[in-house]
Amino acid sequence: MDWPHDRVPPCPGAGGIWFPEFARADEDLLSQWLSEHVCPVEQCDEQLLEALLVRCRALRIEPPGRPVRIVGAARAAFEAAFCQQTVSRIDPECVARLEALVDSDEGRGLLAELKADPGSVGLATLLKEIDKLAAVQRVGLPADLFGDVSEKLVSAWRARAARSYPSDLQAAPAPVRLTLVAALCWTRVAEITDALVDFVVCAGVADQYPRRPAGHEGADC
Numbered sequence: 256m257d258w259p260h261d262r263v264p265p266c267p268g269a270g271g272i273w274f275p276e277f278a279r280a281d282e283d284l285l286s287q288w289l290s291e292h293v294c295p296v297e298q299c300d301e302q303l304l305e306a307l308l309v310r311c312r313a314l315r316i317e318p319p320g321r322p323v324r325i326v327g328a329a330r331a332a333f334e335a336a337f338c339q340q341t342v343s344r345i346d347p348e349c350v351a352r353l354e355a356l357v358d359s360d361e362g363r364g365l366l367a368e369l370k371a372d373p374g375s376v377g378l379a380t381l382l383k384e385i386d387k388l389a390a391v392q393r394v395g396l397p398a399d400l401f402g403d404v405s406e407k408l409v410s411a412w413r414a415r416a417a418r419s420y421p422s423d424l425q426a427a428p429a430p431v432r433l434t435l436v437a438a439l440c441w442t443r444v445a446e447i448t449d450a451l452v453d454f455v456v457c458a459g460v461a462d463q464y465p466r467r468p469a470g471h472e473g474a475d476c
Contacts, residue, residue, distance in 0.1 A: 289329035298411045338430035349395040353436045357424045365390055369443045370417045388447045391440050412438035
């Protein structure tokens with residue numbers, strides 16, 4: 256993003272470096288820069304504020320008097336763009352199925368199961384996890400929905416969805432609600448799949464070793 260030529264400070268003279276006073280135009284441009292370049296990879300307010308001050312030093316302008324306002328505007332702009340991008344990648348049938356996870360009793364039951372952490376997959380939970388995986392796959396999310404998005408960002412939205420009550424999701428704007436539920440479903444597909452693969456691999460490795468005869472549990476291998 257180019258900085259307006261009339262805001263670029265002159266070369267330092269004998270009196271030292273001159274830092275122009277912060278202007279309202281600077282506020283808008285810094286907010287846009289944060290939204291486009293920092294928010295996609297950083298979610299922490301402290302890191303966003305630090306990036307803002309570093310940017311000001313790089314551009315040789317005074318730090319803003321309202322940095323929290325700039326960070327808030329950047330986060331809001333990025334969230335709106337991110338949600339719009341996500342929803343644009345989902346077909347109408349998939350949107351309807353995501354909405355059903357929030358609106359219907361059956362959907363809310365699956366959503367609650369996706370939020371819960373079952374721990375390691377074992378024989379007792381194997382079939383349940385397979386059924387859960389099949390149910391969330393039927394939602395029909397694109398496999399590459401978040402393929403070009405940072406893992407940190409997707410994890411943040413997944414965690415936000417896990418903390419949200421159904422009433423919170425229903426009250427959220429549709430693009431935000433759909434992005435939250437999509438992030439949760441998309442990451443849980445990968446997590447459940449990995450857990451099932453780990454279980455199968457571990458079971459296969461165990462089968463390669465001969466079992467000890469009964470009564471010889473304490474014998475050396």
